[in-house]
Amino acid sequence: MGQEFSRRAVLAGLTSGAALAALPVNHAFAALDDKPFYFLTRDEARFLASFCDTLIPEDEYPSASQAGVVDFIDLQLAGPYGKGRYLYMQGPFFEGTEQQGYQVSLPPAEFIRQGIAALAEAEPRFAGGDDGLRLLVTTRLSEGSVDLGSGLPAKPLFDELWTLTNSGYFADPMYGGNKSYAGWEMVGFPGAHAYYLSFVDQHNVPYPQPPMGINHQPGRDGSMPSGLKPQEL
Amino acid sequence: MPDKTLPKTDVVIIGGGWTGLTAAYELAHEGQRCVILERGNHRHDATSFGAPEEHDELKYALRATHMMDVRKSTLTFRNDTSQRALPMRRLGSFLPGEGLGGAGIHWNGQLWRPLPSDLEMRSHYENRYGAQFIPEDLSVQDWGVTYDELEPHLDFFEKICGAAGYAGNLNGEKRAGGNVFEGPRQNEYPNPAMKQPVSSTKFGKAAERMGLNPFPFPSANVTQKYENPYGAQLHPCAYCGFCERFGCGYFAKADPIICVYDRIKEHENFEIRFQSTVMRVEKSADGRTATGVTYIDADGLEVFQPADIVCMNAYALWNVHLMLVSGLGEPYDPETRTGTVGRNYSYQTIASVDAFFEKEIITNPFMGAGALGVIVDDYNGDNFDHSDLGFVGGAYIACKQYHGRPISYQPTPEGTPRWGAEWKRAVRENYLHHADMVVHGSSMSTPGNYLDLDPTWTDAYGRPLLRMTFNFPDNDRKMAEYVTNRAVEIAQNMENVTSVASSNLAAVGSDYTVVPYQTTHNVGGAIMGTDRNTSVVNRYGQMWDHHNVFVFGACLFPQNLGYNPTGPLMGLAYWTLEHLKNDYLANPRPLMDA
Numbered sequence: 001m002g003q004e005f006s007r008r009a010v011l012a013g014l015t016s017g018a019a020l021a022a023l024p025v026n027h028a029f030a031a032l033d034d035k036p037f038y039f040l041t042r043d044e045a046r047f048l049a050s051f052c053d054t055l056i057p058e059d060e061y062p063s064a065s066q067a068g069v070v071d072f073i074d075l076q077l078a079g080p081y082g083k084g085r086y087l088y089m090q091g092p093f094f095e096g097t098e099q100q101g102y103q104v105s106l107p108p109a110e111f112i113r114q115g116i117a118a119l120a121e122a123e124p125r126f127a128g129g130d131d132g133l134r135l136l137v138t139t140r141l142s143e144g145s146v147d148l149g150s151g152l153p154a155k156p157l158f159d160e161l162w163t164l165t166n167s168g169y170f171a172d173p174m175y176g177g178n179k180s181y182a183g184w185e186m187v188g189f190p191g192a193h194a195y196y197l198s199f200v201d202q203h204n205v206p207y208p209q210p211p212m213g214i215n216h217q218p219g220r221d222g223s224m225p226s227g228l229k230p231q232e233l
Numbered sequence: 234m235p236d237k238t239l240p241k242t243d244v245v246i247i248g249g250g251w252t253g254l255t256a257a258y259e260l261a262h263e264g265q266r267c268v269i270l271e272r273g274n275h276r277h278d279a280t281s282f283g284a285p286e287e288h289d290e291l292k293y294a295l296r297a298t299h300m301m302d303v304r305k306s307t308l309t310f311r312n313d314t315s316q317r318a319l320p321m322r323r324l325g326s327f328l329p330g331e332g333l334g335g336a337g338i339h340w341n342g343q344l345w346r347p348l349p350s351d352l353e354m355r356s357h358y359e360n361r362y363g364a365q366f367i368p369e370d371l372s373v374q375d376w377g378v379t380y381d382e383l384e385p386h387l388d389f390f391e392k393i394c395g396a397a398g399y400a401g402n403l404n405g406e407k408r409a410g411g412n413v414f415e416g417p418r419q420n421e422y423p424n425p426a427m428k429q430p431v432s433s434t435k436f437g438k439a440a441e442r443m444g445l446n447p448f449p450f451p452s453a454n455v456t457q458k459y460e461n462p463y464g465a466q467l468h469p470c471a472y473c474g475f476c477e478r479f480g481c482g483y484f485a486k487a488d489p490i491i492c493v494y495d496r497i498k499e500h501e502n503f504e505i506r507f508q509s510t511v512m513r514v515e516k517s518a519d520g521r522t523a524t525g526v527t528y529i530d531a532d533g534l535e536v537f538q539p540a541d542i543v544c545m546n547a548y549a550l551w552n553v554h555l556m557l558v559s560g561l562g563e564p565y566d567p568e569t570r571t572g573t574v575g576r577n578y579s580y581q582t583i584a585s586v587d588a589f590f591e592k593e594i595i596t597n598p599f600m601g602a603g604a605l606g607v608i609v610d611d612y613n614g615d616n617f618d619h620s621d622l623g624f625v626g627g628a629y630i631a632c633k634q635y636h637g638r639p640i641s642y643q644p645t646p647e648g649t650p651r652w653g654a655e656w657k658r659a660v661r662e663n664y665l666h667h668a669d670m671v672v673h674g675s676s677m678s679t680p681g682n683y684l685d686l687d688p689t690w691t692d693a694y695g696r697p698l699l700r701m702t703f704n705f706p707d708n709d710r711k712m713a714e715y716v717t718n719r720a721v722e723i724a725q726n727m728e729n730v731t732s733v734a735s736s737n738l739a740a741v742g743s744d745y746t747v748v749p750y751q752t753t754h755n756v757g758g759a760i761m762g763t764d765r766n767t768s769v770v771n772r773y774g775q776m777w778d779h780h781n782v783f784v785f786g787a788c789l790f791p792q793n794l795g796y797n798p799t800g801p802l803m804g805l806a807y808w809t810l811e812h813l814k815n816d817y818l819a820n821p822r823p824l825m826d827a
Contacts, residue, residue: 055652061661086296088303088322090690096319099746100310103319135653142651162652163295170639171291186657187664189599189639192285194473196600203431204595214285 038078050127052165054134061186072168072177082109115157118148173222174215184211235537242268245540247511250335252785252806253546254493259810261502269505273332282480290638294478297324299339301331306692308699312744318700327753329548337489341477341603342453344396345796346387348614349380349416371677374791377763377772380416386807394487395459395467398422398451412448414616424456432596432668433607436632439726445611452604453487463496474636476603513559522781542781549788553684553758554699562769562778573769575685577678577757579793582713584737586670587644588724598637606633612716613795624708628674628716628795647734672717678792679706684758705739713739754798756790771825774809780823
C-alpha cells in the first residue's frame with residue numbers, strides 16, 4: 001500500500017531510484033520522503049496530486065502538490081476531520097437542497113476515497129493526463145455534472161476537495177502543506193506571530209517581516225515536527 | 234426518577250456565557266446562592282487562548298473547535314414547510330459556543346446599542362408612516378421596553394467591556410465623528426476609538442464627501458489599559474487579526490471569562506459545574522412555577538437541581554429548544570398562529586461589497602481586529618425616509634478590517650474563476666489591495682418563520698432536535714438590495730479604487746442557506762412583549778406562564794434590528810436583573826398582569 005515507495009516517487013509517478021535522483025532536492029516531499037502515507041494509497045495520492053494541481057497550478061509560485069497539499073490532505077483524512085469529528089452523522093440520510101448542506105452518509109475520508117475511486121473509474125486518464133482533460137473533468141465535477149453513483153454526489157465531493165486543497169495551500173505549515181510558506185509568501189501574510197499595535201495606522205507601508213508559523217524556529221520553515229501523528233492534528 | 238437530587242439552591246442558571254455569568258455575578262452579590270450549569274468545559278484566556286498557538290486558522294476558524302459539538306446536538310433546517318427539514322450536519326451559517334464564556338469568547342466585539350425606534354418598531358413606523366405601512370406578512374412588534382429604560386444598562390455593559398468609540402449623541406448633543414443617529418448617551422465611551430488602517434480611512438473620506446456620517450466601529454477590542462467596574466484588568470488590542478472565532482490571549486477583547494467570571498469565581502455564593510447539560514426545566518404540580526432543572530453531569534448521571542429561580546441563559550436557539558422539550562409555555566403553531574414558543578424566529582441579512590485598489594495602496598489586511606473599521610449608519614433602522622421604499626428596517630455599512638487569514642480572506646474581482654491559474658493570480662494580486670465592506674441588516678419576523686421540534690432526528694440524549702423553518706421575507710430582500718446599492722456607491726467614490734464587486738446573501742431569488750458563514754445572530758423564538766398572546770416573556774424577561782423562570786439573550790428579540798445583538802441583549806440582561814433583584818426577590822410573583 002505505498003509503504004515501499006517514497007512519497008516523492010509516488011507523486012512524481014516514478015518508480016526507479018535513478019529517476020528519483022533527478023528531482024530537485026527541495027522538493028516538497030523531501031522531509032517526509034521515507035514515511036508512508038497515513039491514509040492515502042499510491043493511486044489516490046497520484047490522483048490527488050493531479051487534481052490539486054489543476055485547482056492550484058504551478059506559476060511563479062509552487063503548485064498545490066509542490067507545496068505539500070497532498071501530505072496535508074493525507075493527514076487531514078487520517079485525522080479527526082476525515083473520521084467525521086466535525087459532523088452530525090445520525091441517520092436517516094436524504095438528499096437535500098443545496099441550502100441544507102452536507103447530507104452525505106459517509107464521513108469525509110470514506111466519501112473522498114469512494115469518490116476518487118468512482119471518478120478514476122469514469123475518467124481513467126485523469127491522473128497524469130493533459131491539462132485540457134483535467135480542466136474539463138474538474139469543471140464538470142465542480143458543476144455536479146458527473147454521475148459517480150448513488151451516495152456520491154459530485155458537487156459536494158468537489159467542494160470537499162477544493163476546501164481541502166485551498167486549506168492545505170494556506171494553513172499553517174505545521175499541518176504539512178504551505179511548504180516553506182509557499183502560500184503565505186505568495187499573498188504576503190506574515191503568519192501566527194501577530195502583533196501590529198504600532199503598525200496598523202501606518203498606511204501603504206509594506207510589512208517587512210517574513211512569514212512565521214506557530215511552530216517556527218529560526219532558520220526553519222515552520223513545517224511539522226518529525227514523528228507527529230495525524231491524531232495530534 | 235433522577236439518579237440523585239441535590240439540596241435546593243436559590244438560583245440555577247443554565248449556561249456560562251455573557252448573560253449567565255452576569256446573572257450569577259449580580260445575584261450572588263444580592264445574597265442569592267447561584268449554581269451555573271455549563272455543558273462545556275472550563276477554559277481561560279491565559280491558558281487556552283495564548284499566541285501563537287491560538288493563531289491557527291485551520292483549527293479554530295475552519296474546524297471551529299471553540300464552538301459547539303455538532304456530533305452531540307444540532308438542529309434541522311428547511312426553507313419552508315413544503316420541504317423536509319434535514320439536519321445541519323456541519324456548522325456553517327452561525328457558530329454557537331460551548332464551554333466557559335460561551336460564544337462570548339469568539340465574538341468580534343462589535344458593541345452596539347439599539348436605536349430608540351428599533352425598540353418600538355411597530356408603533357414607530359405606524360406613527361411616522363401610517364397604520365398600513367408595515368407589510369401585512371410581517372409579525373413585527375414593539376419590544377415592550379424603551380431606549381430610555383435600557384440606557385443605563387447599555388451604558389453599564391459598555392463599561393464592563395471597556396468599549397472604544399466616540400459618542401455621536403452625548404445627552405442630546407449631536408457630535409460629528411460619532412453616530413449622530415444613536416439615542417442619547419449619558420456618558421462618552423470609556424475608551425478612545427481604535428486606530429484606523431488605510432482601507433477604512435478611505436471609506437470614511439468617501440462617505441463624508443457624499444454627505445454621509447461615518448464614525449469608528451463601536452468596539453469591545455480595548456484601546457488602552459483599563460479596569461472595568463467589576464475590577465477586571467484589560468489591555469490594549471494588538472490588531473493581531475485573530476479575533477472572531479478565536480479567544481483573545483492578549484486580554485484585549487472583552488469576554489465573559491476575564492470581564493465577569495474571574496471577578497465572581499471565588500465568591501461564596503457562586504458555583505459553576507462543567508460538563509453539565511440541562512435536559513429539561515421541571516415544573517411544579519400546578520404548572521405555574523418551575524421547581525428546578527434536571528441535567529446530565531460529568532459522570533453521566535441524571536441529577537435534579539431544585540431551585541427557587543431558574544434563569545435560562547443558553548444560546549438563543551437552545552433556550553427555545555429547552556422550553557419546547559420541557560413543556561414551558563405554549564408551542565407556536567403556524568397554521569392557527571396560536572402559541573408563542575418558537576414564534577418570530579429571525580436572523581440577519583448580510584451582503585458584502587469589495588473594492589479593489591491600485592497597487593500603491595497597501596492595506597495589510599492581516600492587521601485587523603474584530604471591531605476595526607468605519608461605519609455609515611445613515612441607512613440603518615429608520616434613520617432614512619422609508620415613505621417610497623416599500624420596506625421597513627435597514628442596515629449599517631461597515632468598511633472593516635477584521636483579518637487577513639489567508640484561507641478565508643481571498644478577495645478577487647468580479648468575473649474571476651473560483652479556482653485554477655487565473656484565480657491563483659487574482660488572489661496573489663489583490664490580497665494586499667482590497668477594502669472589505671459588509672452590509673449588516675435587519676431581518677423582520679413573519680408568521681411562517683419559526684422554531685419547533687423535529688419529528689425524526691434526535692440529539693445525543695435522545696431529545697428531538699430543534700427544527701428551524703426560515704427564509705428571508707421579501708421585505709428584507711428589498712431592504713438588503715437598497716442598502717447594498719448605497720454601499721456600492723460609496724465604494725465607487727473611494728479614491729484609488731479600480732473595481733467594485735458585491736454579493737448579497739439575501740438577494741431576490743436566493744434562498745437562505747445554512748452553509749456559508751453569515752452571522753451568529755439568531756434571534757427570537759422566545760420573544761418579550763406586553764401581551765401574553767404574542768410573547769413568551771413579559772417586558773422584564775419573566776415567563777408569562779411560569780413566574781420564577783427568567784429568560785435572557787437574543788431569543789427575546791421580537792425581530793432583528795440592523796445591529797449585532799450582544800449590546801442590546803446585555804442591556805436587556807441588566808434590565809431583567811435590576812427588576813429581579815429590586816422587586817421580584819422580595820415578593821416573588823408575576824411582575825406584570827397578564
